[in-house]
Amino acid sequence: MTTRGPEDTTREAFRLFEDGRFPESLAVCNRLLEEAKDPALEVLAATNLFHIGRYEDAEVFFRDLAVRMPDSSYVHSYLGKVLEARGGG
Structure with a gap:
């Protein structure tokens, strides 16, 4: 039996x-x-949530991440994609 770390x-x-x-x-x-x-x-x-269409949940994740990781262009880019998908971008 192998346990994965x-x-x-x-x-x-x-x-x-x-x-x-x-x-x-x-x-x-x-x-x-x-x-x-x-x-x-x-x-x-958060990115998985976006790809499965759970935009509201993805938005919550990405907004929190944007506060904690303000220099992350990836996070801000995906937050924009989420807002656009929700009709708010």
Whole structure:
């Protein structure tokens, strides 16, 4: 029996995202974020929410991230995409 550590599981979340398996990637992110906060996983979770059409949830995530990571062009770019998708951009 092999147990995977958080690093392996984090890689799995990113691989699932890259494969377009957004709900599965989000589920892995959520499991990992229950254990410890990780900005990269929070961004990935928010991006997954966007891609599965959960714009309201994605907006909440990205607004919080924008406050904590004000220099992240990625976060601000996706927040703009979310607002546009919701009709507020």
